[in-house]
Amino acid sequence: MKLKGLSALASVLLLTTAVSACGGSNNGNNQGNSSSDTSTNTSSNSSTNSSGNNAAATDDTSSNASTDNSGSNAAAAGNDKEFTIRVGAWFLDDRPYMVQFKKDVETAYAKLYPKAKIQWDVVLGATYFDKLKAQFASGSAPDVVFYQGVDFAKSGNLQDLSAEPWVARLNTGGQKDFQTHADGKTFGVPMGLSIGGGVWYNKKIFSDLGIQAPKTTQELMDAAEKIKTSGKTPITLGFKDQWTASLFYFNWLNSYQLNDPTLGQKVYSGEQKINDDALIQKVYQNFEQMKSKGYFNKNAISIDWPQSGQMFASGEAAMIVQGPWMPGANADNINKGGFEKFDIGYFPLANDDGKVAMGLGSNEALGVNAKTELMQESKDLVNLITSADIISPFMKGDGALTSFTDVTVQYDDPVMNDVQAAVDNSTVVTSNLTNFIPASAATNMLDLLTKVVSGVKFNADDLKPAQASFDKDKATVSPPAE
Template structure:
């Protein structure tokens, strides 16, 4: 999505941020934590609903339809989304059962690959990346009615477009995230959001001196380490050179580049100075979010779903509420980049035996009543013309301001093979464990890149 389009969409959202509790964990009738249904419907959705009684009368057979996912966990807005999908689908197929095949984390994709190889994959699945298109795993949706509901950006999203055809539908356009901080604690200690790496280190030192954990990490969930690393690399690399990714792909920049080394040196400095929780590698991300919500940690690096997640955690834990603040990770000079990408997409198994049933489920999962509140919980904008997203936390306006300043939405992972990303993430966890960083450690990343470069599907 172009910057101007993103800015316009986000500016509109600023006007409607006043809706309360968009992701606070209340169930209600909507799809996630807000409990607030979005009333606008497209002609397509209305047509589906107009025929609900007839569909219920003729589609009374019993069957089980499977949905695959790697992220639908026990957060209230996620649970509410699944419940809303089930309720909406029962209006069409009263005796149908939705089986949620959920494997949290990156291992889901390995499992899904094996399922496709054995013809046992779910009928409908959430996905990321394009590997599945080339393998012919997903149904071509180019001429399906659901596509008419997509925005122009949604129809052109590189997340679902392959060789001129749409093999899925993107759900939300999501800012990558950054550093979320306890604004009340910052005010109490006289701290301001840092604008340079040195200021960031200074803030960490003052939080530590006050008896707080500066940054809560939950690196048992390895994707959180990748997120932290990627966000920092974004500002060090792309903020000053939007061609940074292509230069890496073309071999003009190697992985021992000073910008990449700087990120790992920063991790080492923070680890040595005790700016992370000591159990950073043994707790998962929900536990780190609890540490932050309790007020024992001053900051956490996460995605745009943190406002709703933090509110839920404060309520569940009985912690003292506080206002959330946000700033992006920066380079030594204070340059920042906050990319915007597709958080997740939906596709239909090309070999499913439940073709009309799967298409109907896709309609329900992306309907205005179901999807809008879930996207609010994710901190995402909609790719559907008839789905509105409403935020209630003013911190999202701060995030918008940084997105407006950013000029590039691709991330380093878009230009390097998965094996190279994995090698870099492994190095982050190694440094957090206390091992000193040496530039020679990046040779393993370079080797992985050169070995698997051919697997990269470049962004258009």
């Protein structure tokens, strides 16, 4: 793995908060559309077990459980202090590994503070982040918060955790994670490292057609042509969900940007205009070519991510561009749909020369409210979560790579070994163009991509609205430090 210091672009974050809020679900459902507040008050020493039937379920775990957790040693066992500690999150739903995660945390925390209660303040989806910002502003934020985006740290909302014992255990990727580090300090735990995305493919279809995993753009085009000729859809898209378009376009641009690593800085400084850059244009031209040759599903812009996932699971489509949750989502879709099982493979999106840049960063970050009245208790909770017994199963369920030197993850699907190999053989970037442009400009770029995929011929002048949005909203951008 070659870490490229492209000014700390958070590749996973560039997919917007909606990606993890909706795409992270291994059940293939779009959780990002949910805004339900599922706050629960959970006793960490209750003897009642949760059924885990819904995201708002109360997960009560006995403090007598035998799970051993050495992640925290700051608090003495037998501390009889009574308090309720609040934990905020947007993703803790009823998936089995999420339910187990909460139970494991409660069990371990009960050993430190037998009379404490953990209150899980869960708001599913992107609505959580708006609520969290308002809570920080009003002084009512949870004591411990899961978050996305380094702005929470830069704004002074999160406690500096640089002196905590788990910091020294972070691996290279964890140490360079964009959203948990700022100004030379560590503000949060990267709960595993996620790839920004890539191509997942049906190994049976590839094998039957004698196709090897493509290593260049041309090889991808050649593979798509063989698949189309066989009567299958080469690549299924669900561009009704715009974040899927973002995931595809900007991950592909990452690899092309290796030919100009300072593109983001150039655009931000005004040295390079969005509508005049050849690399930005090249990716649109790739999409235009694939559309013209019929390599996408005809309903690409009218179906969403779950529907495109169903197309892939059914065997109708040979490839899908998605994030690290795809193995779990595909297995679930196959089971629910009654489709024939197949093994999936993975390869990253390369440029014309076969160069690959892969985004790597934390999907969920975990920090402490800088103004909590339970500072030590909050640090203890965060510390125990970093123990292998708790965080390794979480990473496995999340489809994430480890962010710690002493934590290994045993995956059910061997395709994750392909993912790790791809990371090891790629230039890993921790940022991309979206970190240097306002959201309005990125939206303009994705709107144009949708038009191209619908059949409109690409014209570089159609990128001028993106440049205009950049000029208008540049002040809203906080670019990564060079």
